[in-house]
Amino acid sequence: MMMSEGLIQKVAQIPQVDLGHFPTPLEECPRLSEVLGGPRIFMKREDCSGLAFGGNKVRQLTFTLGDAVAQGADTIVHGAASQSNHCRQAAAACGKLGLNCYLRLARDHKSILQGNLLLDNLTGVDVEIVDVPFGPELDVVKYELAKDLEAQGMKPYVVASPRSTALAAVAFTWCIAEIAEQQQQLGIDADWIYTASVGGTQAGLVLGTKTLEMKMKPFGIAPIVWENKHERLRSAANDAADLLGLDTRVADTDIQNTDDYIGQAYGYLTPECIDALKLVAKTEGIFLDPVYTAKAMACLIDHIQQGKFGRDETVIFLHTGGTPALFAYQEELVASL
Numbered sequence: 001m002m003m004s005e006g007l008i009q010k011v012a013q014i015p016q017v018d019l020g021h022f023p024t025p026l027e028e029c030p031r032l033s034e035v036l037g038g039p040r041i042f043m044k045r046e047d048c049s050g051l052a053f054g055g056n057k058v059r060q061l062t063f064t065l066g067d068a069v070a071q072g073a074d075t076i077v078h079g080a081a082s083q084s085n086h087c088r089q090a091a092a093a094c095g096k097l098g099l100n101c102y103l104r105l106a107r108d109h110k111s112i113l114q115g116n117l118l119l120d121n122l123t124g125v126d127v128e129i130v131d132v133p134f135g136p137e138l139d140v141v142k143y144e145l146a147k148d149l150e151a152q153g154m155k156p157y158v159v160a161s162p163r164s165t166a167l168a169a170v171a172f173t174w175c176i177a178e179i180a181e182q183q184q185q186l187g188i189d190a191d192w193i194y195t196a197s198v199g200g201t202q203a204g205l206v207l208g209t210k211t212l213e214m215k216m217k218p219f220g221i222a223p224i225v226w227e228n229k230h231e232r233l234r235s236a237a238n239d240a241a242d243l244l245g246l247d248t249r250v251a252d253t254d255i256q257n258t259d260d261y262i263g264q265a266y267g268y269l270t271p272e273c274i275d276a277l278k279l280v281a282k283t284e285g286i287f288l289d290p291v292y293t294a295k296a297m298a299c300l301i302d303h304i305q306q307g308k309f310g311r312d313e314t315v316i317f318l319h320t321g322g323t324p325a326l327f328a329y330q331e332e333l334v335a336s337l
């Protein structure tokens with residue numbers, strides 16, 4: 001059986017850059033647990049990962065930009081939804097590493113100069129809102145831009161799946177090794193880890209817990225509907241296993257992920273997510289974000305209310321960050337006061 005130190009050594013062999021504050025804290029939320037009459041709840045604070053307001057993408061970019069630098073890139077091309085946390089953290093990371101950065105963001109209902117989009121612009125990177133939807137069509141825009149930049153003599157690196165998802169899974173395999181060590185220090189052995197993800201974060205949690213043969217089962221709450229999500233998550237986990245030189249193989253049956261808390265669509269609030277956001281702020285002084293983590297917390301609250309956990313069980317909620325997006329949702333949040 002592999003131990004956490006062995007896994008950490010495997011991770012250390014992957015090209016990486018130093019971006020964040022790790023390990024992130026793992027702290028108990030006793031007031032939240034008490035109010036919900038639920039299991040013991042701990043929060044893994046990836047929102048405290050340091051760079052540019054933190055978030056799960058700092059750990060992921062440690063390897064994505066490590067890959068870019070190892071390949072000799074001097075320019076990063078990235079793009080996603082207009083309030084993308086990934087792009088905000090990438091823009092900040094590029095500044096820190098001295099890389100050029102181009103963001104091509106899909107025009108949507110939150111293409112306003114607030115939250116992440118405001119922060120992107122403050123970093124001084126090249127930001128453009130484009131009239132194509134977030135998804136494969138946006139990837140085409142990114143690759144075309146990379147071709148133009150290459151013709152101008154730059155060495156661009158495009159952040160896109162499947163490579164970036166596999167490297168994100170490497171990052172969260174490392175996070176699991178970190179949690180395993182923190183659990184030992186705290187004298188806990190969690191039953192579940194809940195997180196907002198339908199990508200590399202969950203893939204890494206699944207690969208890490210399976211490799212270390214932990215009791216803890218990952219449960220993912222999707223913020224967006226992706227076709228073939230099980231196949232995508234399984235491939236990302238197994239690609240990460242190959243990158244890390246692990247024998248572990250992840251199967252579809254290892255993956256638990258729900259679409260039930262998305263609501264109307266990606267990036268639209270649900271009444272339950274607003275309630276969850278306020279409850280965690282009130283009981284623990286911790287802010288969730290409206291697009292990802294509040295929906296994940298709405299799921300955890302629902303599962304507690306359905307009686308899924310015993311009082312003697314322990315759940316870790318992985319807080320993936322995203323809090324700057326709160327300010328882009330000012331109108332909806334004010335309406336809920």
Ligand SMILES: Cc1ncc(COP(=O)(O)O)c(C=O)c1O
Pocket residue numbers: 055056057084085086168196197198199200201202289292293320321322323
């Ligand atoms: C705050 C936040 N939580 C969760 C996620 C989901 O991460 P993953 O790429 O693992 O699906 C993201 C990124 O899209 C995010 O910004």
